[in-house]
Amino acid sequence: MENSPLFNAGKGAVFTHDGxxxxxxxxxDGATGMAGAVAGVKHIANPIDLARLVMEKSSHVLLxxxxxxxxAVTEGMRLVDEKYFHTDRRWNQLQKAxxxxxxxxxxxxxxxxDDRHGTVGAVALDKSGNLAAATSSGxxxxxxxxxxxDSALVGAGTWADNDTCAVSTTxxxxxxxxxxxxxDVGALMAYKGMSLEEAAAAVIHNRLTxxxxxxxxxxxxxxxxxTMPFNTEGMYRGHLLKGGQPVVKIFRD
Ligand code: ASP
Numbered sequence: 001m002e003n004s005p006l007f008n009a010g011k012g013a014v015f016t017h018d019g020x021x022x023x024x025x026x027x028x029d030g031a032t033g034m035a036g037a038v039a040g041v042k043h044i045a046n047p048i049d050l051a052r053l054v055m056e057k058s059s060h061v062l063l064x065x066x067x068x069x070x071x072a073v074t075e076g077m078r079l080v081d082e083k084y085f086h087t088d089r090r091w092n093q094l095q096k097a098x099x100x101x102x103x104x105x106x107x108x109x110x111x112x113x114d115d116r117h118g119t120v121g122a123v124a125l126d127k128s129g130n131l132a133a134a135t136s137s138g139x140x141x142x143x144x145x146x147x148x149x150d151s152a153l154v155g156a157g158t159w160a161d162n163d164t165c166a167v168s169t170t171x172x173x174x175x176x177x178x179x180x181x182x183x184d185v186g187a188l189m190a191y192k193g194m195s196l197e198e199a200a201a202a203v204i205h206n207r208l209t210x211x212x213x214x215x216x217x218x219x220x221x222x223x224x225x226x227t228m229p230f231n232t233e234g235m236y237r238g239h240l241l242k243g244g245q246p247v248v249k250i251f252r253d
Contacts, residue, residue: 001120002046002136005087008118010046013085013138015094016147021085023138024152025051030131030160037062039152043069043079048120048136050077061154065146090141097142118236119151121168123160123220131166131222133158133182140173149173155183162222164189165196170235171208171215179207185219196221204229 002010013021025047026037036055039062044050053075054063063071069079119137126132135158137151150157150173157173159182160166167182176182181203188199200219208215209231216230218237228237238248 002048005089006118007120008090008138009048009120009136011085012087012090012118014090014141014143016139017094017098017142017144019091019094020082021090021138022143022146023047023136024149024157025134025136026152026154026158027051027055027134028132028154028158028160028166029055030133030162030166033161035061035154035158037152037154037158038068039064039148040146041065041068041072042082044072044077045080045084046136048134051134051136053077062152064148064152085138090138093141101142119170121158121170121218123166123168123218123226125166125220125222125224129162129222131160131162131220133160133166133168135168135170137170137173150176150181153177155180157182159183159186161186161190165199165219165221167200167217167219169215169217171230171232172213175208175211175213176215179203179211179213181208181217185217189221196225197227200227200229204231 001007005012008014013023016022022040024039028035034055036051038047038050041047050072121135123133135151139149156177157169164186167185169176169181184203185199188194214232216235218228220226234251240246
């Protein structure tokens with residue numbers, strides 16, 4: 001999905017205020033508790049692969065910007081030219097956001113869902129009962145000053161623990177960071193004994209919504225129950241069960 005221009009990750013990433021593409025990604029392994037993440041990388045075609053290298057080949061969890069790219073090269077990853085990430089659709093979105101900002105002033109502009117649509121997340125349960133989660137995102141159109149989103153932060157945008165669940169989030173990242181949303185789902189299951197569905201609904205429909213945050217998440221537990229709550233008009237999502245056909249949805253059921 002990072003190779004498709006349709007998603008806000010890899011090839012289709014949104015543009016920053018300065019007309020760059022700066023990407024965030026995180027992966028968490030629920031069996032081992034290991035995690036890897038990158039933030040603000042500009043020359044990595046598949047940021048989630050780099051996050052995985054951080055998890056598997058470094059002694060760190062989160063690498064940022066130039067340093068993350070030096071690490072990528074030392075691990076044999078090829079850097080791509082910034083032009084690779086250009087898509088007219090995302091460029092035009094930035095121009096619209098800049099025009100709105102000029103008219104209304106920076107703080108009057110509330111980002112619409114179109115300014116970010118398309119973060120890529122995945123949660124999985126394998127046949128041995130292991131959970132994992134991953135998220136990759138270009139972040140939010142017109143982001144400034146090296147802004148990093150929840151997609152780069154373990155616990156905010158991505159979480160997995162074999163004892164509870166695997167979670168990947170999408171939405172206005174500032175709210176997901178303040179609420180440590182992905183971890184919160186697992187914490188409600190562990191400490192309050194909630195089911196996956198109850199915990200995820202409480203986090204999105206109560207906690208996030210009360211704080212006026214917008215977005216959603218996908219989550220799966222060890223029994224293979226899954227849930228995909230959101231408080232926006234729609235959320236691109238899909239699932240595939242063993243032996244079944246892929247199911248894809250955008251709006252509510
Ligand atoms: N959560 C991402 C961010 O704030 C954007 C998104 O998921 O739409 O960077």
